[in-house]
Amino acid sequence: MEESFLDLLLLRDWNLRMAAMCTALLGAACGMVGTLMLLRKRALAADAMSHATLPGVVCAFLMAPALGSAKSLGVLLVGGAVTAIGSALCITWIRRFPHVKEDTATGVVLGGFFGLGLALLGVAQSMPSGAQAGLTSFIYGKAASLTQQDLRWITAGALASCIICVLLFKELRLLCFDESFAASIGRRTKLLDALLMGLVGAVVVIGLQAVGAVLVLALLILPGAAARQIGGSLSRVMLMAALTGALSGWLGCVASAAAPRLPAGAIIVLVAATMFACIAVVAGMCRARGRRTVLP
Amino acid sequence: MRVSYRNHEVLQGIDLDIPAGKLVGIVGPNGAGKSTLIKACLGIVPMGAGSVQMLGGTYEQHRLDVGYVPQRESVDWDFPVSASEVVAMGTYGRLGLFRPIGKQQRAEAMAALKTVGLADLAHRQIGQLSGGQQQRVFLARALVQRASIYLMDEPMASVDATTEERILAVLHGLRDSGCTPVVVHHDLGTAAQFFDWIVLLNRTIVASGPPEVVLTRANLHMAYGGHLAAFATREAAPLRDPV
Incomplete structure (x- = not known):
């Protein structure tokens, strides 16, 4: 049964409607958390974390039968979260070596963990159960064909991340703007920092199924970067980033349903990148116009 | 306030x-550990050994009585936040973790911005302010903390004359109301004129006391070493021989 693009865009299909709503929610969470991550200058570390989820997911898949647990999505995502946290600790550890800067350490960890993930994936796919398990969707995403179980995980994780961002908005803003002042008034800056990176890790893990490990970071960066072009205070920037992320998720999910052979993650990210480009151009034109009116 | 700080790298045997109640300047050459001393007092930099006492107790007990002005370069001024929002951050110590900024906090922030002469720029993004104005925003944030001790890291570094005058007026006001502003200062030439009490620092305390006692030729030579001669002639530092 062929559906027209209009049918897809209007979300006449119930499954697609649910998937689009979830990807929109994921995009909103990515926008909010991503804005804070950009202001804290942690995009590269987050990239390493997102790539590092792959070996964890595959490991969990391989080890689940031996441990007597089912290969449920929850187990796989927990596996991904464990290696993501491990990668963050690894970066801190490698930084202690002489002549190793932050970006070098991040590159080492990103390459190492993702390489391990691909190697393990090869092993898993050579197994009889591995080929049908859909493990490759963790790399490239499958937004339009998310299962009920995927949707539950994404909804819960995205809502929790958004609520934490709103509740702790004032503290997270202080941490990102002026860490030493935060420490001087007794805020536990290391704990807050860990919380922020935990939020990044959470949206990365729940975004794995929809967008995939390779490109989920782009969904964290692009809405925040676009919203910064519009300007204003942080609350406004985060709101704009959430809206941009949600729209990218929604449109990307619909477009990926229209083109099921293309990787969903790539389509969502392309939509987000297009939105960034449009917003940047329009904001640039508005700024130039503002300057002209100010000048005599 | 008593500080004993032992770290082989930066400060030794402080x-x-x-x-209390004096306008205190901390002066010393580049790399003397002036900022580190302040940060160690506030627990931002871990102390190797030693203790800090403020107002007869530990810093943790009197955290809300201590205001802090970090160096201007320590933050990203491109951050999406307005001047009044930065100033309101001074109330966070008294507000709890989850309590949002309210009317009262916003009013306090406006009053502090008025004191430093920036009331009309309250809603400007901080990136649109000049360096001196940014420095005054930081000072206003410290005022909102309503502390009795203020630790300030180079509030008068590379600022315009208006800002320097404003900052000095605020510092004098604080001292006259019984507070103790402790200011890291880079310019030896103006130190004697600005402060009632001077701490001369170079990795350890060289001297501490009223300017006429501290800024002697021998002390300055100890703190600044060979750089002193050039510095003294160019900056016309008030050199006095020990009495």
Whole structure:
């Protein structure tokens, strides 16, 4: 049964409607958390974390039968979260070596963990159960064909991340703007920092199924970067980033349903990148116009 | 206030008492550890050994009585936040973790911005302010903390004359109301004129006391070494021989 693009865009299909709503929610969470991550200058570390989820997911898949647990999505995502946290600790550890800067350490960890993930994936796919398990969707995403179980995980994780961002908005803003002042008034800056990176890790893990490990970071960066072009205070920037992320998720999910052979993650990210480009151009034109009116 | 701080890298054997109710300047050459001393007092930099006493108790007990002005370069001024929002951050110590900024906090922020002469720029993004104005925003944030001790890291570094005048007026006001502003200062030439009490620092305390006692030729030579001669002639530092 062929559906027209209009049918897809209007979300006449119930499954697609649910998937689009979830990807929109994921995009909103990515926008909010991503804005804070950009202001804290942690995009590269987050990239390493997102790539590092792959070996964890595959490991969990391989080890689940031996441990007597089912290969449920929850187990796989927990596996991904464990290696993501491990990668963050690894970066801190490698930084202690002489002549190793932050970006070098991040590159080492990103390459190492993702390489391990691909190697393990090869092993898993050579197994009889591995080929049908859909493990490759963790790399490239499958937004339009998310299962009920995927949707539950994404909804819960995205809502929790958004609520934490709103509740702790004032503290997270202080941490990102002026860490030493935060420490001087007794805020536990290391704990807050860990919380922020935990939020990044959470949206990365729940975004794995929809967008995939390779490109989920782009969904964290692009809405925040676009919203910064519009300007204003942080609350406004985060709101704009959430809206941009949600729209990218929604449109990307619909477009990926229209083109099921293309990787969903790539389509969502392309939509987000297009939105960034449009917003940047329009904001640039508005700024130039503002300057002209100010000048005599 | 008593500080004993032992770290082979930066500060060694610091033993310092600062009297309450004086305008105190911490001076010393680049890399003397002036900022580190302040940060160690506030627990931002971990102390190797030693203790800090403020107002007869530990810093943790009197955290809300201590205001802090970090160096201007320590933050990203492109951050999406307005001047009044930055100033309101000074109330966070008294507000709890989850309590949002309210009317009262916003009013306090406006009053502090008025004191430093920036009331009309309250809603400007901080990136659109000049360096001197940014420095005054930081000072206003410290005022909102309503502390009795203020630790300030180079509030008068590379600012315009208006800002320097404003900052000095605020510092004098604080001292006259019984507070103790402790200011890291880079310019030896103006130190004697600005402060009632001077701490001369170079990795350890060289001297501490009123300017006429501290800024002697021998002390300055000890703190600044060979750089002193050039510095003294160019900056016309008030050099006095020990009495």
